[in-house]
Amino acid sequence: MSESASRTLRVAHLYPELLNLYGDSGNILCLRKRMEWRGIEPDVREVHVGDRPSFSGVDIAFIGGGSDREQRIVCDYLLEEKDELAAFVEDGGVLAAVCGGYQLLGHSYAMGDQVVEGLGLVDLFTDHGEPRIIGNIAVESRVSPQPIVGYENHAGRTHLGEGVEPLGRVLFGRGNDGASGFEGCLYKNVLGTYVHGPLLPKNPGVADWLIARALERRYGSADLEPLDDREELAANEVMYHRLMAGEVEEL
Template sequence: MTSGRTLRIAHLYPELLNLYGDSGNILVLKSRMAWRGIEPQVMEVHVDDRPSFSGVDIVFIGGGSDREQKIVCDKLLAEQVELKAYVEDGGVLGAVCGGYQLLGESYLMGDEKVPGLELVDLYTDRGEPRLIGNIAVESRISPQPIVGYENHGGRTHLGPGVEPMGKVLYGHGNDGASGYEGCLYKNVVGTYVHGPLLPKNPGVADYLIARALDRKYGNGELEPLDDAEELAANKVMYDRLMAGEVEE
């Protein structure tokens, strides 16, 4: 039984940006919608496609290697005007790791400065060593700490008008120095947390769904689900990290 509501998800370049099991994030969004009677419609955007973001409610960009990230950025730069308009109109966008780096003014691939999509006021340079390991983040978008894994050489720096996704409780985050992780801008969520992100953090999935429902239907209230297993797994990971019981 459905509620008559539908949400259309644009999954960008899944054949290239699935380095950390990012397709699992789409499965979580679909399931959590369907369990509430919301019909999920997933549109996969492939390399040879010319996507339109008209009628799209959630855009998802996963992570990939430097080579794959560059291919995707070149493709999306051709759609930058429409994608920027989508973001400025309150369109929901989730971006993980390499996808997060694409959101800004530029990022470094080796020593090459590569133009980004300029959707959010941020930029990414590089540093040593790579920031690798488990991570826990306190964020207003999730009732529970956001947990996962990070593995990035990039250091992402936010502009003055961009809110971090949250405060690092364990791990490195955006740059290993500021104490912050990810970005929030309008209805954009960018983060280095993967593993994949949403199965471990149902609160983040529900945030994206609720923002999309509010934009489309004017009501983002969600019926609660039985998340006992997901929240137990989240808590075990968080407790182990904070107790220093997890080896990197």
Template sequence: MTSQATENTTHRGGRTLRIAHLYPELLNLYGDSGNILCLRRRMEWRGITPDVMEVHVDDTPSFSGVDIAFIGGGSDREQRIVCDKLLAEQAEIRAFVEDGGVLAAVCGGYQLLGSSYLMADERVEGLSLVDLYTDHGDPRLIGNIVVESSISPQPIVGYENHAGRTHLGEGVTPLGRVLYGHGNDGVTGYEGVLYKNVVGTYVHGPLLPKNPGVADYLIARSMERKYGTTELEPLDDTEELAANQVMYHRLMAGEVQES
């Protein structure tokens, strides 16, 4: 991300947003922890103090005072460990979500949001925060992806690698429409999920540095919940948006060869 021409680190009015980064030592595929770095910097550039709380395996997560929670992606083993930990706090997580708490979940974290997901031949209970479930299929859905979404003024670009086939319940809103790639199941043309202030997606890369509109959506939603305003000062995203557009145009023109 670019340095802001008029970077302001004076935290006006004492505005603070607490970010709960859940199990970073287990869930950090394809640079998912970079999403936290992106949120921090975009808050700091606007004079908002980011209070990042890392929740580790031996910790008991608490969502009291949390404004944004983030769950990254991991292998099946790590995903199962995290699921067991979070199921013990299911009621508190559900209360956080239903109260408008902002939750971003990527890949394996996205699958945990539903009623269940399939791991090998075992159906594992999920957190049941959103009406969806995940089974799996062949082949794996791998490659670059472009998604058109209402939460971002720019197309969302990134990378997906999952055997999961995620199915949304009747009337559940997807994050967006797949313009390039596979998305939730490779069939419906939808990617991710939106529920209240929950964003679930298969997009790695990491997601937020490549898509500043999504980062600002999360920040704005948390500001609205805590301070009653969604207004964010504009930032100079010239380089970020140029990188986003280069990838978008290359993919849509078929200039990127998938392995």
């Protein structure tokens, strides 16, 4: 039996009934399959409205995107677990947050004319801007050997605090605020991003970064056996070159 065959990673999928606007269940499916293909046991547990989530024993937590109303509902639930979630993050727990979930990570975010308290897990905040940022995006990031490609659709303008690392540099698209040239955030083992479509199936390097960080925290080793990603990487490459060649217009 290989070393990885005896390993288990627990994944907490937070409020999938509310935050699945951008096919975020595909991100969980991708994590699950990339673990199984390596002989790592995925223990995926959904946290639903009315549940009291515990992050004890969780290796990877995932927060997807939703409408403003659904985002506010989830934020209210998670604020009740703010201290435990913050402890999970500070202990190196892996947290991936997409679009609306990304905005929740900060101190505050704008919802229309209202400023809503965020979870304060990362030193950032999100205000509102016009026009809405909609279109394809490509990002150069240290977490992925290939450019991260996907789609962005947000009115929020996210501003990173001093010392917070962006996920990467925008090669095509608008990113966090349409002006800085950066997209997403990295803090400890937290990855926040506006890139969806969904994110992980299009960008296997990002999925493997999350898995590797979780393995390193749980077992002290982050070695991952390579997978046959020819189809995924070919699709990624085609999209990247279409964007950079101007074959897909920026909206």
